[in-house]
Amino acid sequence: MNQYQILSSDPYICHHLVETNLFSKSSLFSCLQKYTSVTLKPAFGKGDITIHAVKDHFQIIAPHDDTMVRNKELLYQYLIQNKLKQKYYIIQPSSSCQTFGKSPHHYYMTVHRNTPETKWNYLFKTKKNHHNDPISQKVLQQMNELVIQVATKLGKAFSKCNTIVIEIIVDSNDHIWISDSILHFPISKWSQYHTLSTNQSLAPYIPKTDLLTKETMKEFLKEFHQIIIKPCVGQHGKGIIEITRKDQRNYEIHFERRKFSNPSFEATYHYIKETYLSQKYYIIQQKLHLTSIQGCPIDIRVITQKNESSWEVTGKLVKVAARGYFITNAAQKLIPLAEALATHSISQAEIEQLESEIKHISLLAATQLEAGKPHIQIIGFDIGLTDRKKIWIIEGNYIPDISMFFQLKDKTIYWKIIKGA
Missing domain, CATH: 3.30.470.20 (ATP-grasp fold, B domain)
Structure with a gap:
């Protein structure tokens, strides 16, 4: 309600605001007198509940729930006892109601x-x-x-x-x-995407990204056939899903090591919406086909640290995904970057060129992100590399896990990072 109150104080903006009230028994009954369909939204985060008036009954649609009750009193009791998990909710006419x-x-x-x-x-x-x-x-x-x-x-x-x-x-x-x-x-991946992609020098290194909706999921699968969805706010790879369009009747969902198929786009989106999108805001990205070691995808963790007035790269290593995983958060092996590149029959000159480019874009990205998040002293970047030696910035982490550098045989990089921190 805080944002609504701020906006409603503006004489121009207020005429564009959908009627919004703090949820209560009286506001629920009042809205149902005026609208055939209303939506309850938690004051913080996601978890929408839609209510449709159907003749003399009310249909309640929420994640993993589709319930019909007979009257307003039973509706209110059902919501209070079973659905409203937060202290405060707002109520609005839903986008499907006759008003629009x-x-x-x-x-x-x-x-x-x-x-x-x-x-x-x-x-x-x-x-x-x-x-x-x-x-x-x-x-x-x-x-x-x-x-x-x-x-x-x-x-x-x-x-x-x-x-x-x-x-x-x-x-x-x-x-x-x-x-x-x-x-x-700034912690949001959607905010970070815009901060980085608005820099013309960094834009070529950023994968195509949008907010996840039914329409963007359909468009991305049509264009790329394989996509990644990620929660806007999250870390350690939690909630990251890979979706592959095999053909019109076969969509594969890959989460951690688990894979299963759905027979249609509609069934696939319904599962994603019910299981993930109903709980958090997500972004959608093209799948990056990263280079691999023995069939396991790899990416590069680069640590950048602020040293007085400038940024410097203090550590680089390669994370090798565990077998059956498509992301490296569940890493089976951590190795120095030069050693990983050497396994791909890359010449020393090419290795030096790639390391130089990775360093350059990491420092540029750190400077760009710092502008929107002053006083940050350390950023860990996940950098992707394809078989064609194309470099991608996967994301930046404001609280990077530096303990992984301690797992390297040579602890020099780890102690350099600790000293810099």
Whole structure:
């Protein structure tokens, strides 16, 4: 409600806000008098619950739950006893209710600034639903102007936030509605993606990325056939899923060592939505086909540390994924970078060139990320390398695990990092 209250104080923005109330018995009953469908949202995080009025009954749709109750009183009791896990929830008309017409456009719009001192820029429009009818240029321009105003307003209240996602609904009369605003602080992978990709020198090293929705999942699978989804906020590889489109009737989901197939895109998305997307915000990326050692993918961990006024690389090693895993967080082996590159029949000159390029982009990325997160002293980068010697920045970690360097036979790098920290 805090963000809603901030936005509702603006005389222009307030006319675009979807009606929002703090959940209570009276606000629930009042909304159901006005709307055929409402959504409950936790004050923090995800976990939406949608309620549809169906004749004399109410249908409750939540992750792993589809329940029908007879009246409002039973509905309220069911929600209190079974569904509402947080202290505070808000209630809004859902995007499918009659207020927005039969087929509204639904988007996530991302605005970003590199530092609290710079201006906000509209960067990304992510589709939440499929729509055949395009939006007019006039409405698009109004949307762009509106989200910049929203970000400017919220940015003053949340000075440490440099990326904001604004959920927009455009109804059948072309009125623009704001149904939510999601703050992405520097720890968010979505914020980090924009911080890095807005630097022209770093952009070629960043894999194609978007927010995960049904539409982006469909588009990415069509373009790449194999994709990765990751929680916006998370570490140690938790919640990272690989999805492969084998053909129209075979979609494979790979999580840790487990693999299973679904017969259609709809079934695959339903599983992802129920199991993961209903709990957290996710990004979607093209799958990077990393080089491997004995059939196991590898990536490179690079430690960068701030030394007085400049950044320096203090450690590099290669993580070899455990057999059956597609990510290296479950590493079976840790080896020096030069040793790993030597196993690929790469000449000494090529090794030196790759190491130089990895060092250059790591330092450039550290400087770029520092602008949005002042006072940071250490960043660990996961760097990908393909068989064609293409380098990718997978992500930066603000609290990198340096203990892995102690596992190397030569402890020199470990003690150098400790000294630098």
